[in-house]
Amino acid sequence: MEAKKKSKGLMALGIIVAIIVAIAIIATAVISIMTRPIDDKDKKAIAVGGMLSSESIDYKSESAKGLERHPVMKIMQFIWKFCYYGDTAKHEKQTPPESIVKNKNIPYIDDGNLYHQLDVFYPEGTGPNDKLPVIIDIHGGGWMYATKDLNEYYCLSLAERGYMVFSISYRLAPDVTVNEQIQDCASALKWISDNMASYPCNSEKIMLTGDSAGGMLAIYEAVIAQSEELQDVFKTENPNLNIDALVLTSPVPYMKSGGGLSVYTKILWGKDYKEKDTYGYMDLDEIIDYADELAPTYLITSSGDSLANAQTHKTYELLQKKNIQSEIVDYGKVAGKKLPHVFSVLNPFDEAGKAAIDEEIAFFEKVTK
DSSP, X not given: OHHHHHHHHHHHHHHHHHHHHHHHHHHHHHHHHHTOOEXXXXXXXXXXXXXXXXXXXXXXXXXXXXXXXXXXXXXXXXXXXXXXXXXXXHHHTOOOOSSEEEEEEEESSOSOOTTSEEEEEEETTOOTTOOEEEEEEEOOSTTTBOOGGGGHHHHHXXXXXXXXXXXXXXXXXXXXXXXXXXXXXXXXXXHHHHHGGGXXXXXXXXXXXXXXXXXXXXXXXXXXTTOHHHHHHHTOOOXXXXXOEEEEESOOOBSSSOGGGHHHHGGGGOTTGGGSGGGGGSBGGGTGGGOSSOOOEEEEEETBOTTTHHHHHHHHHHHHHTTOOEEEEXXXXXXXXXXXXXXXXXXXXXXXXXXXXXXXXXXHHHHTO
């Protein structure tokens, strides 16, 4: 009798294991199909890292070799693909301002790579001798998703308020690592610095802003730009750009010690991130002291910002500890609902988004007055 029970138990366990294995195989097959690279000229191509292919452009860097096969990367590709469809649907419901000059898809590195482009926005009617304050935006997307187009409506809302806005793209993981993204952003900032005279820019008033992953990249660029030693570590060029204000919306600049999120963020520096020269610089508190004088910084988070609320507050506490002029706003509920992650960037035209943008602009004007 006992032998019979044991046999049935083993059979049941075998069936359960077989079902789990079958589900895993099916899930792996579905994810592989759903994340298959598409030619970058195809209308169905979307901006998710590792999902563009080309006969002429090499999207993959040697530094990220093998990263595309990491199971976490495959799962996140699948997730970011659905984020793309969700954000596209949100944009379709919004009505952006029309009286804006748009110069789109300008290459800041002339290599044909779709991610090495930026957009320029400013109000119609701006004269050739006008000098508008400058805002440079770095989009978010978990270092794996999106281009400048994700933040276009946010940038249009800034331009509508009377600003000269540059919006930049950068290559995405797992094609590259975070270090290459830092290099891309530095190259974009250098291009802006070199070409600012061709646009109606006031080079004495410059704000650098970014949301989520873009917030991390923005503050890293601001620090690295002040240190030749860090420029050597990260292999970046000096942008020669004076940043007067930083606005960080839900930044995530703690990629090594970011709690549960670090399971994902650490490997974005490469499968061999522990062996890279950048290993000791993956958290903001590891690089902050290289900045002689970081620009006044304004931080935004919200009650529904489950992804970055803690890191935003941690960033603010570090800036305060280092005696860097900084302010933080943690938005509560509106009409009984929590405001989600980067709400002002994704929904710049609703009541809460408009108010948040007005307040960040007020900070910029205050510190550059």
